[in-house]
Amino acid sequence: MNLKGKNVLVTGIASNRSISYAIAKKLNEHSANVIISYQNERLKDRVLKLKDELKITLDAYQCDLSNDSEILSMKKNIVDKYGNLDGIIHSAAFAPREELTGKYLDNVTRDGFSVAHDISAYSLTALCKIFKDSLNESSSVVTLSYIGAQRVVQNYNVMGIAKASLESSVKYLADSLGERKVRVNAISAGPIKTLAAAGISGFNQILNVYEEKSPIKENITTEDVANVTYFLISNLSSSVTGQTLYVDNGFNIVGY
Numbered sequence: 001m002n003l004k005g006k007n008v009l010v011t012g013i014a015s016n017r018s019i020s021y022a023i024a025k026k027l028n029e030h031s032a033n034v035i036i037s038y039q040n041e042r043l044k045d046r047v048l049k050l051k052d053e054l055k056i057t058l059d060a061y062q063c064d065l066s067n068d069s070e071i072l073s074m075k076k077n078i079v080d081k082y083g084n085l086d087g088i089i090h091s092a093a094f095a096p097r098e099e100l101t102g103k104y105l106d107n108v109t110r111d112g113f114s115v116a117h118d119i120s121a122y123s124l125t126a127l128c129k130i131f132k133d134s135l136n137e138s139s140s141v142v143t144l145s146y147i148g149a150q151r152v153v154q155n156y157n158v159m160g161i162a163k164a165s166l167e168s169s170v171k172y173l174a175d176s177l178g179e180r181k182v183r184v185n186a187i188s189a190g191p192i193k194t195l196a197a198a199g200i201s202g203f204n205q206i207l208n209v210y211e212e213k214s215p216i217k218e219n220i221t222t223e224d225v226a227n228v229t230y231f232l233i234s235n236l237s238s239s240v241t242g243q244t245l246y247v248d249n250g251f252n253i254v255g256y
């Protein structure tokens, strides 16, 4: 299905391994008007190169998603230049590295808990709140979660709790925006080696467990996630909202 005419904001590109890089590529290949955003000045040059590599012609905006005034100013710039959006991809998360190791209770702090929730969960709500009136009817919002929201995954710790908040936010946001036929869903992706994943202790071990235990004995790729995101952005998923869809080669069904 062609996404021609759909304006989609893709947040969270940091490298060509980012899940959002594969998503931007897929949506662009299906003729969406892809607008990208990146976190800060430090990433600017790299992201602009990636934008060229992807042949994305619309602008890239710098926006720290923990800062409402930066989101507001990005919204104003986007709407002035391109009009309303039809889709938002929220693909950002952060927790202090020292908290993504060992036992949760030993390493969690009030500040770490707060920053993990602010950036990894509240930022989705902030995007929806600020773009609410600039989303066309039948828009689709997609975020990225992980099974650590539902089960204890060693070292994932405070991020698991923030992802649980994110998955619950998806349901409340779907309810808040449903009257205007705006849909909100999460993809719970299997583990993929990205910059964010590198911050989690023992990540290679997680990859090995997935490969061994999932019904489809492989790890997933960023393209697998991009394909399902494409479905969620397209009108093919017009009756799907408030869901967390697992894109994990079936790992979540296995008792282990």
Ligand SMILES: NC(=O)c1ccc[n+]([C@@H]2O[C@H](COP(=O)([O-])OP(=O)(O)OC[C@H]3O[C@@H](n4cnc5c(N)ncnc54)[C@H](O)[C@@H]3O)[C@@H](O)[C@H]2O)c1
Residues within 6 Å of the ligand: 011, 012, 013, 014, 015, 017, 018, 019, 020, 038, 039, 063, 064, 065, 066, 090, 091, 092, 093, 094, 119, 144, 145, 146, 188, 189, 190, 191, 192, 193, 194, 195, 196, 197
């Ligand atoms: N890689 C995995 O194994 C995996 C699995 C499931 C879910 N996820 C989720 O996918 C999403 C994307 O992560 P990724 O694996 O592609 O890694 P990544 O490091 O490529 O992307 C994470 C992005 O978050 C951005 N970010 C962090 N703080 C931000 C802020 N304050 N404002 C704006 N952007 C900010 C970073 O700049 C980066 O672009 C995250 O939500 C992550 O939790 C990843």
